[in-house]
Amino acid sequence: MQYQNKGLDVQTQIDLYERMQKSRMIEEKMLILLRQGKISKWFSGIGQEAIAVGVASAMQPDEYILPMHRNLGVFTTRDIPLHRLFAQWQGKASGFTKGRDRSFHFGTQAYKIVGMISHLGPQLGVADGIALAHRLKKENKVTAVFSGEGGTSEGDFHEALNIASVWNLPVLFCIENNGYGLSTPTNEQYNCKKLRDKGIGYGMESHTIDGNNILEVYNMVDSLCKRIRKNPQPILLEFETFRMRGHEEASGTKYVPQALMDHWAAKDPLENYTEYLRNQNILSEEEEVTIKKVIIHEIEENLKKAFAEEAIDSTETNELNDVFKSFDYKEVNPKGELKNIRLVDAISEGLKQSMEKHDNLVIMGQDIAEYGGVFKITKGFLEAFGKERVRNTPICESGIVGTAMGLSINGMKAIMEMQFADFASSGFNPIVNYLAKSHYRWGEKADVVIRMPCGGGVGAGPFHSQTNEAWFTKTPGLKVAYPAFPYDAKGLLATAINDPNPVLFFEHKGLYRSVYQDVPSDYYTLPFGKASILKNGEEITIVSYGAGVHWALEVLESNPEIEADLIDLRTLAPLDIETVYDSVKKTGKLLILQEDSLFGGIASDISALVMENCFEYLDGPIKRVASLETPIPFAKRLEDNYLPKKRFTKELQDLLAY
Incomplete structure (x- = not known):
């Protein structure tokens, strides 16, 4: 492997070594803990450390990075406290997801990292949005997002590249071409000669880089970042590397020919770089030992802290309260003509x-x-x-x-x-x-x-x-x-x-x-989760929303003898079910009208909730009126028959007569 430091100072070269070494040593420890059953799953990046470390080292601390499973070096280069990473992998509270997600499926604004989800593609578009915000705020920042060669087959990849190119967004699309998507080799994944060709197809500058050469990665990314901070544009970087372990540890590598494993083992990024530093008299054996001792101590101390933490506990209230970010609704009353x-x-x-x-x-x-x-x-x-x-x-x-x-x-x-x-x-x-x-x-x-x-x-x-x-x-x-x-x-x-x-x-x-x-005419707000009672009556409760509200109003105005509560839900999530309960307790009968087809719609859930909570108040069966169980047709007579507007009157009269 040929290394060119291109004028890099000694400390930067040592830093790159320490960061790769730290990533490797944490991984090796995690593999032991995995076999001991102390963590549940591991996606190994052994053999790919140069990419994560090189990219993260070339970027500024306040620039966003969107990494993948095998990018531990991004997290450690950003100096995330190890005990928090270890707690995350053990599903404990001091991790980043309160035990609700595993592995690297998390983000942290404090370290400007946005983790991936298992549906890999969406994070590419998210990177576009982050970069667009930088441009709108006149901030000269770069965003880096990772994907694997398998992810380049997803539609989201192509959409994200197209958006970034059309809008000149400063995004580095970092593709780790590591040989296999689980067990599918690259020749079954794409048919272009190089993945960089996909970027060229979108009018985007593209490069192929030796992903196992830390100096090539760092120097290239550093140079590109400096350029596109000043002149925003997206760039596709194809990092050629190899996955030396399974997609995750349980899957193994039996499908990989041994000759291929041997070839890439000889290109190990850490071993080759260590040898280079020794030959350049930058790293002595004593310094290497010292660095490893420091890392071992850091790992062990932080593991003790993570293991000492109690297993996470929670309550139904805590879980439900975290589904949404708290929102302090401010009432702005309507003014103006x-x-x-x-x-x-x-x-x-x-x-x-x-x-x-x-x-x-x-x-x-x-x-x-x-x-x-x-x-x-x-x-x-x-x-x-x-x-x-x-x-x-x-x-x-x-x-x-x-x-x-x-x-x-x-x-x-x-x-x-x-x-x-x-x-x-x-x-x-x-x-x-x-x-x-x-x-x-x-x-x-x-x-x-x-x-x-x-x-x-x-x-x-x-x-x-x-x-x-x-x-x-x-x-x-x-x-x-x-x-x-x-x-x-x-x-x-x-x-x-x-x-x-x-x-x-x-x-x-x-x-x-x-x-x-x-x-x-002026600005005003209305609260979510508060239904509107449009008519008051004692005979029956009618619940609807959207166009159904107008259909119900039309029928009630044509039949003034019907004494009905007519409730317009206005919002479906949150749902004002209490207003429905109160009305049903008064009238004893409930009809729910929706434009959506019947099965699995909002009417079904309202019906179930009323049955569970107001059964003793009911004087008749709950009725649901909805569109037919077909796709919605085009021709007017077919569409009129599909929609529930005409059927509503009969169902209403039948329930009133029950």
Whole structure:
């Protein structure tokens, strides 16, 4: 292995050695503890230390790094206290996830590290968002994100590279090409000659580096970081290396030819670099022994501290309280003159006033800038707030959800417009696995609102008409709002943007331009988790949200003899179930109307909750009225038959007569 120090001072060369040695010695100790059953799992980076150590050493301490399983050297180079790492791997309280996640599945703002999740791809988009925040704040910083060669096959990889290239984001995409994705060799993973070719395809500067040569890694990354801090651009770095142990220890390496193992064993980054330092008279045998003794002592002392810590304990209250970041809701009462406006106008006005209130708020979405969005909600926003804060995006929902999360991690607020709620399926993974779980796992907020134009009745067919709120109400960590009126929409949207937790904000397209209401012109907020009682009666309770509220109002106004409580839920998570309970205790009968298809929807859960908590008050069966168990069709007669509007009247009358 050829080493070129390129003028590096002696201390830096020694530091690189110590950092690799420390990483290696911790790993060797962890493998012993794994066999002893004292940790549950280990993803070994032995033989790859030069990459993690070299990249982390070349970056500034306040620059974000997003590492992977095998990047222990990132954590140790950032000087995270070892007892906290050891406690993390043992699932103890002084780790970083309170025992809720394992291995390197955590982040820490204190050390500017954002750990990966098992669905590897989303962190690449998160790196884009972090880098975008740096650019918006005029900070000359680099963000580095790691992936393996297997991860380059994921759609998120391509979306993230495309976003970074289009927006000139200072991201180092560090690909550890280590030979195998679990047992799948690279020739079955991709067919390009070099992984750097994938970056070139996105108009991105790309390099292939000997990932086992610590000086080549450090010098290259250091040089690139200095350049792109001044002139932001993304760069793809392919680090050629090899995984000397299994994907994780249980999987072994029997699938690897011995000749290949021998070849890479001879290229061991630590052994070769140690020999180089000796030959250069930089490291003596005595100094080497001293360094190892210091590391051994540090490991043993910190292990004692971690082992001495009691096993983690918790309560139901503690667990539930950590699903969301605490939010101190501030009531802002409506002021100003009332204007009779449509739902679409109320949302646009609410967005604009929040953009004025929060100068760190960024809106992203397809066609939202010059075009004003397909529903023209952001028309005029580009002129008012500029292209930096009102950003057209490529067509890549998953990557933009990740970018929104990265903005949040780096101190910004983000709104993403799904052009249609249906398209959230293309961003489902980062919504339910990254945004929803981050605070529970490592205490990190997801200050993101995803706007979801939804709903049928407009002849848009199966892919532009779904009301898919039940995909998300099932996921702890997400808040879901679904207003039916302009007044509620404007106030709830302001609250959603103020809330540091992820919010799915559903906006029914069929109501955009058909529903008018007197709405205060000034900024105001409304609380989540508080339903609205639109009508009062003694005979029956009707619960709905979105377009269903208007269908119910229409029927009740046509049948004034029906004495009904009509409850508009307004938000589905949190759900104001207490208002439903109180009403059912008064009326004794409950009908729940939803536009979503019947099985697995919000109506089913409300029905179950009322049965469990108000059974003795019921004077009849709970009725659920919903759309057919089919995809939503296009033709008007088919769509009318699909939607529950006509069936609602019969079910209501049947329950009243029960």
